[in-house]
Amino acid sequence: MSSTIEFHSVTKRYPGSPGESAPAVDSFSAQIEAGTTTVLLGSSGCGKTTLLRMVNRMVEPTDGQVLIDGTDIATSDAVSLRRSIGYVMQNAGLLPHHRVIDNITLVPRLLGQDRGAARERAGELMDLLGLAPELARRYPHELSGGQAQRVGVARALAADPGVLLMDEPFGAVDPLVRRELQREMSRIQAELGKTILFVTHDVEEALALGDEIILLREGAHIAQRGSGAELLADPADDFVARFLGLDDADRHLRLQERAGSTVVLDGAGRVVGRLGRQPAPAAPSAGAAQAAGEETESLAGERS
Numbered sequence: 001m002s003s004t005i006e007f008h009s010v011t012k013r014y015p016g017s018p019g020e021s022a023p024a025v026d027s028f029s030a031q032i033e034a035g036t037t038t039v040l041l042g043s044s045g046c047g048k049t050t051l052l053r054m055v056n057r058m059v060e061p062t063d064g065q066v067l068i069d070g071t072d073i074a075t076s077d078a079v080s081l082r083r084s085i086g087y088v089m090q091n092a093g094l095l096p097h098h099r100v101i102d103n104i105t106l107v108p109r110l111l112g113q114d115r116g117a118a119r120e121r122a123g124e125l126m127d128l129l130g131l132a133p134e135l136a137r138r139y140p141h142e143l144s145g146g147q148a149q150r151v152g153v154a155r156a157l158a159a160d161p162g163v164l165l166m167d168e169p170f171g172a173v174d175p176l177v178r179r180e181l182q183r184e185m186s187r188i189q190a191e192l193g194k195t196i197l198f199v200t201h202d203v204e205e206a207l208a209l210g211d212e213i214i215l216l217r218e219g220a221h222i223a224q225r226g227s228g229a230e231l232l233a234d235p236a237d238d239f240v241a242r243f244l245g246l247d248d249a250d251r252h253l254r255l256q257e258r259a260g261s262t263v264v265l266d267g268a269g270r271v272v273g274r275l276g277r278q279p280a281p282a283a284p285s286a287g288a289a290q291a292a293g294e295e296t297e298s299l300a301g302e303r304s
């Protein structure tokens with residue numbers, strides 16, 4: 001099960017901010033296709049978290065509508081809506097006094113699922129996420145950061161939501177574990193096909209996970225939207241090129257085909273990312289098709 005999400009001219013002005021100050025989110029519109037991973041990428045404060053939280057009504061828009069599967073979520077009960085949507089935060093957000101198993105089964109139990117079925121599903125999800133069964137009885141403080149994030153993802157998936165919101169979920173773990181979690185996430189997504197909205201300010205993470213990347217400026221204004229290959233091959237302007245690091249001779253990002261997938265290499269030839277799903281054959285711009293198709297193409301060289 002996966003859902004479409006539509007943002008229709010959504011604006012958020014937080015209470016207390018002066019009337020004439022720029023809104024946190026300024027008339028943002030986008031349609032998110034079911035079963036895809038869309039990354040909201042941008043600098044701190046550009047409105048990514050605000051956008052994400054408007055999808056589960058943790059933040060209410062000042063103006064505009066968010067639709068899930070064509071229904072304006074303002075007409076839904078906020079608590080039921082929240083329980084029907086998976087949400088993973090940077091610090092996992094686990095309940096500290098509940099064991100892992102009870103954290104994972106929490107929402108299904110609140111939704112009325114019986115204990116046995118909820119625990120069986122939790123066991124399957126722990127397996128899917130590479131969590132050893134003996135971790136089920138631990139408390140969150142007895143987990144590593146990486147394990148806690150895996151539990152956070154398992155918990156978010158427990159009620160089989162159509163939408164999964166992920167807010168910098170791997171931001172607090174070390175780079176090696178972060179890469180591992182990204183790979184796991186790609187594998188799980190290939191299996192489950194959820195609609196994932198993923199917030200990050202990390203370009204490599206966006207390239208690794210996003211079928212689509214929406215690169216935002218302040219106020220959640222869209223600087224460019226497209227696949228990673230499209231953005232790298234054909235940045236819309238200097239802001240996009242700078243954000244992606246294409247103007248940085250040291251980073252010198254380029255794409256390379258390896259064993260049927262496209263990897264992103266830096267100037268030293270290190271793999272810094274792997275593109276999510278490849279763009280559909282008909283969709284990419286000429287530049288993107290060229291970049292994704294050739295053996296090795298330096299992109300930074302062209303732009304700097």
Ligand SMILES: Nc1ncnc2c1ncn2[C@@H]1O[C@H](COP(=O)(O)OP(=O)(O)OP(=O)(O)O)[C@@H](O)[C@H]1O
Pocket residue numbers: 014015024042043044045046047048049050051201
């Ligand atoms: N509850 C709030 N009350 C007032 N202003 C807020 C609130 N939450 C966010 N803001 C402001 O709204 C703007 C956007 O914040 P938001 O957290 O959505 O950005 P972000 O891109 O997710 O940033 P980060 O990557 O640092 O989390 C910022 O200027 C922030 O200070």
